[in-house]
Amino acid sequence: MIIAQQKPLKEIFEMAKNFKRLLIVGCDGCTSIIQVGGEKQAQVLKSLLEMERRLKGKKKLTIEASSILRQCDRDIASTSLRSSVKDYPAVISLACGVGVQTLAEQFPDKIIIPAVDTKFIGMHDTEAGKFYEMCRACGDCILFETGGICPITRCAKSLLNGPCGGQAKGKCEVGEGKNDCAWILIYNRLKERNKLDLFTKFRLPRDYRVSEHPRELGGEPEEKEEKA
């Protein structure tokens, strides 16, 4: 899922400072699951904003907090917010960058304030309370060949033919020796499976056109090029 992190409050307060009426909108999708941008976080942010205004002795703030099913869905966003957004000049979004942009597109006369920073596509390790980046959406998945471990994401150099000389005892030269070398993970996994031929296989330079942004998909059916 999309991993995000709440922005420093100071930053949110600064963006919101000129508005007397604010609507906070959480998202029940990714940011809610990771407890960064759901209904509960919207309510907490509401209280914090009210407190900040009171402490600064500013005029009363009219603020409402809610959450919708998915901010990244154009129809859901517009139908669920159409009536509530009317009375507010600005909306604070707790969704990822896609949600923020969907609201900005659907409500062009409103100022949309992002309250979270979108970080990456990742996995949640609940026990450690950590999130790990797992996919860079490169558009050309090779996980079948690499034992289910993505070198594009998990190798700091996104090498197709690793490991590089920067690994030591399975750790990467990037990240002060704390990160695993993806290519050693791949090697170990393929060795377990008796598939080292996949490790030694030479992979040609990537065609970066598949990850050239902005990307789009769907609409008129296109002829998919056969991969060599």
Place this chain on the structure above:
Amino acid sequence: MGEAYSELMRQIKSGKFVFTGELEPVKTTNLHEVIEGAKILKGHVVAANITDNPTAFGYMNALVPSYMIQKEAGVEAVYQMTTRDRNRLALISDVLAAGALGIKNILALTGDHTTVGDTPQAKPVFDLDSATFVYMLRKMMDEGVDLNNNEIENPPKFNIGIAAAPNADPLEPEILKIERKVKIGVDFIQTQCVYSIEQAKNFLDAASHLKTPILLGLAPFKSLGMMKWMVQYVPGVEVPEEIQNRIRKAKERGGKEAIFEENVEIFSQMIREIRKTTNVAGIHMMAIGFERIVPKIIERSRLKS
């Protein structure tokens, strides 16, 4: 082993035990030091590597000094090229320019990550890696085309080297990775520095089936501090206790000059041992800013022990 285009490759092919050196153009617009360094090496090494933004420090580009040591000092260059700072377009440009300037050897490297260097905010490129770079070089040379089969007028000719880490742990993936590149087509291998003959032999055994000439990397200790740094911070490098003691004692005995003398002794012995007990093609001497020791070590290694 492919055709020899460089003197380095000709000598390797002739079976001569070869030495290469290494020079580092630093953050300067002055070429004087690199050329002077090359002059010290001249006659003792067959070629000298010119490093390309080593450990991701932003230095003078390696192509100009590579050309200049050939022109001004008469020392053949091994032009190091990393894929860290240039995409494939920029690499093609520099490879063509190297061909035009009479460079005969290219060492194809991935390069240390930008974040370990002196400009860690930089965007790392890594459009190619060392393997795909070797592949591109081969296409340019052997087929006279670029990666998209666009024709190259007057294709370049180089001998291509790659790096290897004898101290890699685990070692097997390192060997498999070298094998991958050897299959694409490389002429020689230069290794990172080793201090333990045992470690060197382990690596050479594991790589013997590759049938590619290997130049074992040696890096004398410019100071006690450098040795301590090697031992403590360079992953995988094993410096035998005996060598560490000899350097420490030399420092106590007579400071810098004694360390110099002890280095000459240690590394000339090591070279003799390597020549006697392994089948390496030669030695790659990495003595950055310490070029004056290289002739001494090589000369003494030729004396009978």
